[in-house]
Amino acid sequence: MLDGLRKVNKSYPSLTTKVEESGEHVILGTGELYLDCVMHDLRKMYSEIDIKVADPVVTFCETVVETSSLKCFAETPNKKNKITMIAEPLEKGLAEDIENEVVQITWNRKKLGEFFQTKYDWDLLAARSIWAFGPDATGPNILVDDTLPSEVDKALLGSVKDSIVQGFQWGTREGPLCDELIRNVKFKILDAVVAQEPLHRGGGQIIPTARRVVYSAFLMATPRLMEPYYFVEVQAPADCVSAVYTVLARRRGHVTQDAPIPGSPLYTIKAFIPAIDSFGFETDLRTHTQGQAFSLSVFHHWQIVPGDPLDKSIVIRPLEPQPAPHLAREFMIKTRRRKGLSEDVSISKFFDDPMLLELAKQDVVLNYPM
Template identity: 20%
Template structure:
């Protein structure tokens, strides 16, 4: 394969809801470019893109797939992306290395929830976009209704570049208002360029003028010419469209039937002629002290946007050449960890097919294998450069589960596989929770984590099971309480003796140090000799006061008392959860000249604290999350009702581009498998995000259930 120069390269990602036809469009593009001799189909399980076993089983894209095609002396790098929100990580990581997004919209359904989700991320990343209305050959295709839904979502930026003449089963022609031609496709696949029929002239002229106006608005000189002449040449219009698309001021609509290969060639022509070039697109954010130019003559830098491990090959790193050029056998430095890497082999990639090349220049996308210390989000630099590109940003997880191997001896192997899964997909988060005594895996949805389970079970032959995750409750107190405890043990020889008297109360930020307490009618005066303020790892504080006078307890035993209290803070008296936000004042006690030791006072402090805690109006706190649900209006009632059943507090409602938005605070304990329920309630048309908000007291009935469950668990153990 020849080396394409920067000006000859275009980089696109195909986005769209599941079922919109992205993979079929990618097949059509590769077929037009003669990269493949025949088009595969999803049903036939023989597409270049969806080549993994799990994708073929599910008949849908699950991973992003790098592809390429050659057309009109240009190279078109294509990334086919999943259409489900569960795999949003693969979609977002595909947006970073490309210069143009092609949003594929199903002509049967118009804008779907996936369209809206992906558009939000495109706006955040400020990525240029064009729209391809696909499946116009379907019986239920309706271009007009689809266009209305597009306008509602994308607003005034949308302009029609093409419209179909005969949408439906017989679809084979459309009017292109850029070139002002009618394109007709014959059964043998050939394309005819014909004059616009008289019956369509007025409509075509109107849309053509709207397109020219949109193009002229993005360039003052073009606007002046348009006002003076009343028209723009095709080159001038292309220039204006190119600027408008690059600045996200214009989003043109194209017509395709990927299945019939209708419109694909014309779409590719437009992308190559008008779409953003790599050297005319913004550089990714970076910490370089000097501007980085997408120029083949500049020093070399690469950004790794995806890493994966494949059988018989090992680790594959997918990268974009951000500047300079990279050659086979080149030595580069990983700027993230200062290690050296040799790119022993370079490939251009079409699914599982990797074609070896000797060189890739700035703006191109390729792959290499077996890098030792380079992962997703890493930057590789040539001599003279030492900077990193900013990490790709991914959404917070919204589905969590606990996982364990069926054979306890394989915990270490499971940990290794989960670590590798996170490196391949940063939206999979893994936590070895000391608090919950579980391995917690979080992802974007139940389907997302079920795919992970399938891979571990089928590809790595490790049987695992998902179990409900425990909830990280917190325990605290609401009033003052006093307790004392004597630890005494005599069993021949030296014994154990320690007695501790203490008072506990809730910690309040900014409150003055205590001087005296009145508990159960008894007044306790304090003389503070020492104070320790401990910021707890799990949030909140413990303030420990040494108020011992007259040598009742030797100072050398105070750390042991604090240690005993901390042990009980780590395993709260109510449910075994972490305790927080408590002040403890040790004001009296007793010791024995022979039998007192550190263990005695540690146990005395621990048990005195435990007894006082239970008398101090103890409360269980639960994690509460801010949840935002994006739902079609016709399913609003069902979703609201379900949220209220989950103890949600509705904070507000609104609407955005045809969808209703519900903002609520929901306890984490009530969000287990919520993504699955929401999908079921809305036929997959709704989505949500969740983010930790705060810890709040659980209702009394919930607290009673938790206390009873913990008591039963302790009795069993």
């Protein structure tokens, strides 16, 4: 099977394969039909074995909707270094600009600074203190050095910059909610205490600590899940339009436009539908319209899933459809189960003891398990 997976990976240009912690092999593709073709080739051409396939799943993203409620810090295991950060949402449209390479981290500081100043109204200091995009050069998150030279030794901080950036990249690649990519978040370094001796500030000390601070700042900033949405265009005869609306409404879709096609008996219906609710959409559509409707779908944008994924008061009942405010919690728990993670986010993994004491002092109410 592994040999077969390697071969389909080479045959299909936009295919990705990976292995989860649970040992499952996951194939990522652009749509249902595309994955159907991949599985056909894998079974018939590349490996003469029976392959058991799970239900299709959707990748999510993790984001925040507010600024961190307090400054989050973490000390390195040797207690010689300390990093303090906060997280906040990025400006609207900035994540897309980074992904589409409208702005690039490889630009010189002056050009980068001018872009953020003119387009997003950043102040000059912040615009010229961008350390990295993450989780890679076109990742939709930003790490900013917001420390002041009067308070922090910039030379010492510069000596551990690469390690902090690596911790930030690692953290944004696998978020704390369900190991999915973090998206649309700005992480600001507010303070840093760095050991004088190079021996005490190696990557082994700094990288995991930077990742923990990224996670704690993220969890303190009202985290939310994001899901991908498809743009769907359906062509159907006028008498089938109501059936198309019914199918879309059952799948959390919303219509943005419907209009007759001039010179024909057909209507065009344009809508957005969550990717997770799009499985079997085309078959459903054909069934309800006696095969008269034809649809095309393409990825369009990411949107926040309604509800708080960390609200422990929500009970997820098996085999029952969940109301809208429970969806984020349901998606998070099911994704964590699929990946072989514990059912809930444990904050003791990401918060040091001094940080937990600080939370208790400030009377921050946490509904996450310790």
